[in-house]
Amino acid sequence: MKHPVDEYVGKRIRHRRWMTGTTQQQLADKVGIKFQQIQKYETGMNRVSASRLWDIAHAMGVSVSFFFEGLDGEVAPKEASTPGDLLSDREALELLRSYYAIPENQRRQLFELARVLSEAA
Missing domain, CATH: 1.20.5 (Single alpha-helices involved in coiled-coils or other helix-helix interfaces)
Incomplete structure (x- = not known):
């Protein structure tokens, strides 16, 4: 069963990757894993370990905290101020x-x- 935080972090990885125009393969090469693992992270099927998230953040030029921005204390994404999830x-x-x-x-x-x-x- 997917955990909401894992799904949220995965979405943030995908969004950052799209914003930088990086493919899953390119990110996987930078991090030293297979692109299929990036796919699993982005869908929340697999959890990203702390060390792997550190590597991904470094490869994408952001801090680790970037992947948690927008989460509130209830472990649910804050509602967007615009209709729908524009970043998706x-x-x-x-x-x-x-x-x-x-x-x-x-x-x-x-x-x-x-x-x-x-x-x-």
């Missing part, structure tokens, strides 16, 4: 990654355009 939407993650690849001055203009369009909708 691959299109939303690709859009976010592309957005931050745009030079800052153009990104600000795009942000303003998006804000105006959303207010008009």
Whole structure:
């Protein structure tokens, strides 16, 4: 039976991997395991040991605490302020990654355009 924390940590691993454009195979190579193990971590089927989570965090350029952000004392993810779980939407993650690849001055203009369009909708 999957534990909610294992599932949450797995989602955070997957989201970070998507954000950085890293494949499961690339992450597995950096950590020194098979990509199938990464799959099992991301679905929460297998628990990530402390040392393995340390390795994953180092390989992905984040602190270990990144994988627990958003959990409350009840061991349940906090409700998102927007409908649905945006970080589980691959299109939303690709859009976010592309957005931050745009030079800052153009990104600000795009942000303003998006804000105006959303207010008009």
